[in-house]
Amino acid sequence: MKSLKIFLQNRKRIKQRATPFSLFVVVLLFGLFFEAYMHNFNLVYITLFFVFATAFSAGPIGIRNIKNIEAKFDGCGRLFANILGECRIKVSNKGIYTAWALDILFEDKKIYIGSIKGSSVEFVKVEYIAPKRGYLYIKECKIESLFPLSTVRFQIDIKDCKRVVVYPQPKGIPLSKYLAISKNFIGDESDFDGVGTYSGSESASRIHWASVAKGELAVKKFVKEYQSQKLEFDFIKAANSDEDRLSQLTLWVLECEEAKLDFVIYMPNGILDSQKENIDEILTKFALY
Amino acid sequence: MRYSPNSHSTKELKLLDLAYLTVLPPILLITKLPMLIFMATVVYLIYRDKRLSDKAILGMTLWGLVAIAISMFGSFNFAGLSRLKVFVELIMYLLILAVSLQRLTKEINFYQIISPILLLAISLFFFHTLPMLIYVIFEIFVLLWIILAYRMQSSIEESLKMTGMLFLLSLPWVILLFIFFPRISFEHASYGFKNEEVAKEGYDGKMYANEKAVGLLSDRIVFEVGFNSGKIPPSSKLYFRGSVLYIKKGKEWKPMPIGVLRRYRPARYVTPNRYDYIKDIVSYRVSLYPTKKRWIYLLDLPIEAPTGAVIDSDFSVTLKGGVNEPVIYDAGSALEYKYGRGTLKNVLDVALGADSKMAPRCAKLGAKIAKKYKSASQRVKAILKFFLDQNLMYSLRPKGLDPKNTTDSFLFDVKQGYCVHFADSFALLCRFAKVPSRVVTGYKAKPKNSVKNYLAVKEKDAHAWVEVYIDNSWVRVDPTATAKKMDTLSMNIINQTDTIKDKASKINLYLLYIKYKVEAWILYYSHFRQMQLYENIKNSPRFALVFVSTLIVLFGIFVLFYLYLKKERCTDKALCILAPLLKRLEKEGYKKETFESISSFFNRYSKDGEIDIKSIDRLYHECKYKESKDACYKLKNEIKRIKKSV
Numbered sequence: 002m003k004s005l006k007i008f009l010q011n012r013k014r015i016k017q018r019a020t021p022f023s024l025f026v027v028v029l030l031f032g033l034f035f036e037a038y039m040h041n042f043n044l045v046y047i048t049l050f051f052v053f054a055t056a057f058s059a060g061p062i063g064i065r066n067i068k069n070i071e072a073k074f075d076g077c078g079r080l081f082a083n084i085l086g087e088c089r090i091k092v093s094n095k096g097i098y099t100a101w102a103l104d105i106l107f108e109d110k111k112i113y114i115g116s117i118k119g120s121s122v123e124f125v126k127v128e129y130i131a132p133k134r135g136y137l138y139i140k141e142c143k144i145e146s147l148f149p150l151s152t153v154r155f156q157i158d159i160k161d162c163k164r165v166v167v168y169p170q171p172k173g174i175p176l177s178k179y180l181a182i183s184k185n186f187i188g189d190e191s192d193f194d195g196v197g198t199y200s201g202s203e204s205a206s207r208i209h210w211a212s213v214a215k216g217e218l219a220v221k222k223f224v225k226e227y228q229s230q231k232l233e234f235d236f237i238k239a240a241n242s243d244e245d246r247l248s249q250l251t252l253w254v255l256e257c258e259e260a261k262l263d264f265v266i267y268m269p270n271g272i273l274d275s276q277k278e279n280i281d282e283i284l285t286k287f288a289l290y
Numbered sequence: 291m292r293y294s295p296n297s298h299s300t301k302e303l304k305l306l307d308l309a310y311l312t313v314l315p316p317i318l319l320i321t322k323l324p325m326l327i328f329m330a331t332v333v334y335l336i337y338r339d340k341r342l343s344d345k346a347i348l349g350m351t352l353w354g355l356v357a358i359a360i361s362m363f364g365s366f367n368f369a370g371l372s373r374l375k376v377f378v379e380l381i382m383y384l385l386i387l388a389v390s391l392q393r394l395t396k397e398i399n400f401y402q403i404i405s406p407i408l409l410l411a412i413s414l415f416f417f418h419t420l421p422m423l424i425y426v427i428f429e430i431f432v433l434l435w436i437i438l439a440y441r442m443q444s445s446i447e448e449s450l451k452m453t454g455m456l457f458l459l460s461l462p463w464v465i466l467l468f469i470f471f472p473r474i475s476f477e478h479a480s481y482g483f484k485n486e487e488v489a490k491e492g493y494d495g496k497m498y499a500n501e502k503a504v505g506l507l508s509d510r511i512v513f514e515v516g517f518n519s520g521k522i523p524p525s526s527k528l529y530f531r532g533s534v535l536y537i538k539k540g541k542e543w544k545p546m547p548i549g550v551l552r553r554y555r556p557a558r559y560v561t562p563n564r565y566d567y568i569k570d571i572v573s574y575r576v577s578l579y580p581t582k583k584r585w586i587y588l589l590d591l592p593i594e595a596p597t598g599a600v601i602d603s604d605f606s607v608t609l610k611g612g613v614n615e616p617v618i619y620d621a622g623s624a625l626e627y628k629y630g631r632g633t634l635k636n637v638l639d640v641a642l643g644a645d646s647k648m649a650p651r652c653a654k655l656g657a658k659i660a661k662k663y664k665s666a667s668q669r670v671k672a673i674l675k676f677f678l679d680q681n682l683m684y685s686l687r688p689k690g691l692d693p694k695n696t697t698d699s700f701l702f703d704v705k706q707g708y709c710v711h712f713a714d715s716f717a718l719l720c721r722f723a724k725v726p727s728r729v730v731t732g733y734k735a736k737p738k739n740s741v742k743n744y745l746a747v748k749e750k751d752a753h754a755w756v757e758v759y760i761d762n763s764w765v766r767v768d769p770t771a772t773a774k775k776m777d778t779l780s781m782n783i784i785n786q787t788d789t790i791k792d793k794a795s796k797i798n799l800y801l802l803y804i805k806y807k808v809e810a811w812i813l814y815y816s817h818f819r820q821m822q823l824y825e826n827i828k829n830s831p832r833f834a835l836v837f838v839s840t841l842i843v844l845f846g847i848f849v850l851f852y853l854y855l856k857k858e859r860c861t862d863k864a865l866c867i868l869a870p871l872l873k874r875l876e877k878e879g880y881k882k883e884t885f886e887s888i889s890s891f892f893n894r895y896s897k898d899g900e901i902d903i904k905s906i907d908r909l910y911h912e913c914k915y916k917e918s919k920d921a922c923y924k925l926k927n928e929i930k931r932i933k934k935s936v
Contacts, residue, residue, distance in 0.1 A: 025404050033411060038474065043813050044426050045414045046468060051430045052407075054463035058456055097858055101452075102441045115443055119858065148441050149456060 011068045016143075016156040017060070023152040026056050059150040067155045069096025070103065070117070072144040074162035075124065079284065081251070082134045082170040090159055092144060093122040102148035105159070106141050114144075131167040134247065134288045138164045168284045173240060173249030176256040180232075194222045231276075232257060232264040247287045254283055302398055305436050307336070309406040310389070312432045316413040316425065317382065322361035325383055328354050332390040342394050350394060354387040375415070382412045406433060418813060419616075420805055431457055451855050458852040462845045473817040494532045494585050497543040497731055497754055499696050499714035512733065512752075513578040513587055514806045515745040518822075522740050523572060523589070527625045529755065529766065530587040530747060532732035534604035536640045538648065538718065541696060543729050546604070546640060553632050556600035556608075560593040566631060566763065568593060568624035575810060578617045584608045586619065587732055587747070590766065591629065594622035603637075604728070605629075618814050630764035633726075638759060641726035644718050649697035652715065656722020666760040669723045670767065673716065677772035680705055682712070684773035686780040706777065709770045713754040716769035726759035730766070741803040864914035867922060871906065871929045875899070901932055 029052055037045035070092065077088035088107065094100050097119040105112040107127045117123050131137050142162035146155045196209045196219040203220045212219035234253055239246040250266060257264045258280050266273040266283070268290075273283050318326065331353065335342065342350070362380055389405045410429055414422075434456060439449040513530075517523070535543035546552075554564055571593065578586055586599055588607050595601045596619030599609050609617075646653035655676070663669045685706040692699035697718055700711040707715075713729045720727035734753035739746045755768040811819065827834045860866035865888075872882055880899060882891045892907045906928055912921035 021400065022404075029404075029407060029411070036411065036414070041473065041816055042414060042418065043468075043815050044418055044423060045411070046471070047423070047464065047812075048411065048414060048426060048430065050464040050467040050471070051427075051460060053467070054460035055430075055434060055456055057463060058459035062452075062456060062459065098856075099444075099448075101444070149438055149452065151437065151441065 011064055014157060015064055015067060017063075018154040018156065020147065020152055020154055022150070023056075026052060026152055056150065056152055059152060062149050063146065063153055063155045065098075066100050066148045067103075067144070067146045067157060069094055069098070069119075070100050070144055070157060071095060072105070072157065072159040074139075074142065074159050077129070077165045079168060079281070080129070080131050080137070080165055081168045082131050084170060085128055085130050088127045088129055088165070090125045090127060090144075090162075091122060092117060092125055094119055096120075100146070102146050104145045104147075106143045106145050106156070108139060108141055111145075131165075134167050134169040134244075136164045136289070137167045166285050166288045168288045169244070169247040169251045171248060171252035171255055173245065173252050176253050176260075179253070196220060197222045232262055234264060234266045236266060236268045243290070247290055251284060251287055254280060254287075299396075299398070302440060303396065305440050306393075306398060306402060306406075309433060309436045310393075310409075312429055312436075313406045313409045313413065316417055316422065317386075317409060320379070320413075320416050321383075321386075324357040324360040325386065328357035329386065329390065332394065335394055341396060347391060347394060351387070351391060354390065358383040358387065378412060378415045382409070385409060385412070420808055420813065423808070423813060455852055455855045458848045458855070461848050465841070465844070468812075468815070469820075469823070473815075473820050494581070494583050494731055495545065497535055497710055497714070497729060498541055499538075499543065499710050500541045500691075500693065510749045511579065511746050511802070512581065512749055513576050513747050514802065515577075515589075515735070515747065516575045516806060516810055517743040517745070518573045518575070520743045522737060522743060522745055523570075523625055525737050527589070528735040528737065528745070529590040529730075529753070529768075530733040530735060531590045531592060531605060531607070531730060532585045532587055533730075534606050534757070535729040535731065536637075537643065538714070540648075543714065546637070550640065551634060551636055552603040553634050553637075554603045556602040558595045558597075558600055560601055560605075564632070565591075565624075565627055565629035567626075567628050569626035571622060571624050573620065573622045575618065575620050575814075577806065577809060578613055578619070580615055581613045584610070584612050586613060586617065588621045589623035589625070590732075591624050591627045592621060593624050596621055618809070620818070628763045630759060631762045633759065633762075633764070638726045641728050641759060642721050642724065644721035646722070649695060649701075649715070649718055649722075651698040651702050652719050653722045656719050656724075659719075659723040663723075666725045666758070669725050670720065670758050670760060670765075673719050673723060673725075674767070674769070674772060676719075677712075677716065677769055678774070681775070682707070682773050683775045683777055684708060684770065684780060685777040687777070708780075709754045712769040712773070713756050716767065717756045720756070720758050728757050728764075730755055730757055734768075739799065741799055744803040744806050746799065746802050746806075862914075863922065864910055864925070867913065867926050867929065868906075868910055870933060871903075874933060875901075903932075906932070 030049060033045055033049035033052065036042060037049055072090055072092045075089035075091045077086055080086040080088070090105055090107075092103070092105075092114065094117040099116050099118050101116045103114040103117060105114060105125055105127060107129065110127065110129065112125060112127055114123065114125055139162050142159045143156045144159055145157075147153075148155075196212055199208065199218045199220045207220045209219040209221045232253075234250060236246055236250065239249045239253075254264070254266075254275075257275065263275045265275070268286075273286060275283065318329075321329070332350070335350075358380070361383060362376070385405060385408060389402060389409075392399065392402050410426070410433070414426070431453065435449060435453040438452050438456070439446070442449050442452065522528075533545055536546045537544045554561075568591070572589065573594075574589070576587065586596070586607050586609055588595070588601075590605075592601050592605055592607050595607050596617075599607050599619070601607050607621075644653070644656075659669050659672050659676075663672055680701060682701075683706045686708050688700070688704060688706040688708070688711065690699075690704050691707070691711075692703070696711065697715045700707045701715045701719070717727040717729050731752075731754045733747045733751045734755070735745055735747045735751055737745075739748065739751075753770070755766060755770070757764045757766055759765075823837075827837060868888070875895060876882070878899070880891075880895050882888070886894075888910060889907065892903055895901075895903060906925065909921050909925035909928060912918045913925050
């Protein structure tokens with residue numbers, strides 16, 4: 002009774018799909034049947050029954066092969082739109098027998114695993130390029146085996162493999178270039194910060210005439226010329242369209258993360274502060290914007 | 291971490307080549323020379339391992355088409371195409387051409403993958419023999435193995451093991467389906483039988499009573515008989531009838547001329563008006579090898595001929611054409627009979643025809659006997675007595691027979707000869723004594739060439755005997771039985787072929803019996819056999835019990851083999867030594883989880899388990915990681931001790 006229950010559970014868990022070879026087997030069975038039946042060729046009968054019996058026996062053997070396999074989706078790390086990313090799948094064989102001819106079906110990709118020995122675990126990397134940012138709903142996420150005869154696909158769903166967040170594609174002006182063009186400064190034009198040496202390029206309005214009067218050519222300096230410790234990005238000013246803005250901001254966020262710089266992003270619906278939220282949370286907000 | 295593997299194209303191509311190599315041998319036996327040359331060219335190009343240009347492929351296509359055209363030349367007309375064999379042959383060549391061209395491109399596609407199975411199916415049109423049966427099973431196994439080897443990408447041992455498992459799982463279904471799948475009564479068609487080219491010999495159609503030694507001493511089997519009743523008739527009844535000879539011209543005996551009026555037309559069944567009575571009817575199946583002659587052999591007296599054959603007025607059974615390929619037929623005969631009442635006078639006149647110049651001394655003796663005895667039976671008895679009194683010797687190499695008059699020479703001077711001389715002189719002497727007689731040729735089977743209900747009839751069993759017309763019926767007389775002695779040479783020859791290596795001969799006979807059984811119950815299993823089996827199961831509880839028990843035992847053996855193959859081989863020595871203990875602990879309720887280490891399992895067990903396994907833990911780790919043989923040995927003993935104590 003217990004065995005029957007397990008058998009039924011396995012039947013339910015393991016999906017079986019016919020392949021073109023199964024169609025060939027059906028055609029072959031018909032052909033052999035007519036060849037055998039019309040002329041009483043016992044050798045053809047034997048071949049016919051072997052084809053039928055092996056195709057029939059392939060079912061239990063195929064189920065036995067895959068029934069102890071469990072696969073779990075292990076995430077994709079940071080997956081950016083239009084950039085090759087890697088997802089991981091943990092495949093464990095909980096039985097004592099080797100499971101043969103395993104493949105992973107991930108969206109439109111088929112990744113060959115081969116065999117997994119009994120009582121062992123494999124981590125499989127799946128390279129994937131997501132077409133756009135946002136949630137990626139994974140339609141096909143299965144482990145499959147064509148073992149033994151390729152006539153039936155035995156498939157098991159991979160656990161927790163429903164959706165992943167795809168971040169915007171990081172692209173735009175690099176942070177260093179951006180800072181060179183438009184630095185974020187602290188202070189104001191009115192905050193006088195003393196005088197400095199005239200270099201010859203400053204405008205005449207900056208010349209500190211009082212010093213000139215004393216015979217010394219000096220220029221006025223203001224507090225605003227000091228770069229702030231926290232970078233500030235403005236969503237609206239980042240680029241011309243939303244997608245470009247998100248891509249640009251994603252790039253800067255990643256560069257800031259690499260350079261260990263704190264930043265603040267002024268979004269239309271709030272402020273994202275790197276000291277308050279981690280990078281993945283910020284990127285997720287970009288992804289789902 | 292794994293990534294997708296590299297392409298297996300080279301390995302796949304090799305496996306595909308192996309599949310073709312497996313299915314091609316039977317095909318090669320029937321492929322004509324031009325196609326063989328084409329195939330050799332393809333093999334050479336594959337061996338050269340160069341990718342062909344489009345022009346070269348086109349060239350090969352043309353060459354293949356020319357090879358097909360030449361191979362099929364002569365059969366290439368509408369009449370030819372209507373014959374299945376020719377049609378199948380054409381399909382086979384086209385398939386070979388397509389497969390060859392595809393293979394030269396070094397690319398694998400769906401059609402190439404399925405073509406070996408198609409070629410296998412085609413080859414089954416041409417062969418239907420025991421070797422082919424064995425080869426087909428081998429082909430199926432190898433093809434299965436190739437599919438699994440491709441799928442598993444593992445070692446040969448692993449894939450063979452899995453093939454064995456799949457094969458063993460399939461076998462019970464194959465057996466059950468083969469036995470019980472409903473058959474219809476279509477006759478078995480034959481398209482080939484290329485393995486049997488040599489004609490078997492015997493006395494048929496003509497018989498030469500000359501001075502030469504017998505030429506038929508071979509042990510080659512002419513036909514095999516399986517008696518349906520399970521018993522072989524007694525030796526005195528094992529006369530297999532061939533041709534009936536009436537006319538002696540010179541040294542040659544010939545059948546009745548075609549124009550002579552006969553009472554009965556040749557027919558498949560013998561009607562009751564043709565005999566006074568028949569008794570002891572036996573049915574049997576005969577496997578006759580090619581003789582290139584039209585006679586087929588049925589036990590005396592045939593009453594039912596197989597399909598396509600007819601029984602003529604003399605109870606000779608013939609086919610329309612010659613037996614050019616093995617023929618298997620079911621037939622029926624009566625072992626006790628009386629027939630001949632309606633024999634026409636013109637036939638009896640022919641059966642009395644004898645020229646005294648042929649054998650003057652015989653003629654004189656015949657006239658004397660005719661004068662002395664009035665009834666035909668008395669005359670025949672007198673002739674038999676004369677034969678016995680002559681102290682005749684059976685000799686396969688008679689010496690000194692007068693080539694001008696072998697009959698008189700045999701009977702009065704040399705007194706040596708074999709069945710032909712005995713039959714010839716007896717028949718003539720009967721005729722001179724006014725008793726109608728005729729010579730019957732065929733085979734006299736020996737019971738020692740039998741096993742259970744199986745009887746093998748060999749070339750050297752060819753025989754000739756006489757039928758005499760007594761009291762309105764034809765009676766068989768075997769004058770060779772009057773021989774009182776046998777010369778040393780003949781004895782040696784017969785001993786050489788009969789008794790030397792007696793055990794080997796017996797084994798050989800058993801092998802032939804098995805072969806016959808396989809042919810009868812597998813190759814030629816039919817609607818008739820199936821019905822026979824059902825009847826036996828229905829009517830005989832003992833048979834049914836034996837039948838079911840045999841199937842159960844057979845399937846049990848398959849299951850045992852399957853379990854043996856299924857069993858995972860031990861790769862971790864220490865873990866294998868530990869396995870019985872783990873099983874024991876599992877029974878106690880301590881199951882080692884799949885990914886739990888031995889150490890943590892033992893720790894878990896030690897908390898509340900009854901057995902002290904500290905030493906086991908230590909020995910296990912020493913055995914496994916230090917690879918200490920001593921530790922492994924101690925571990926084994928320790929586990930044994932614990933198991934015993936528990």
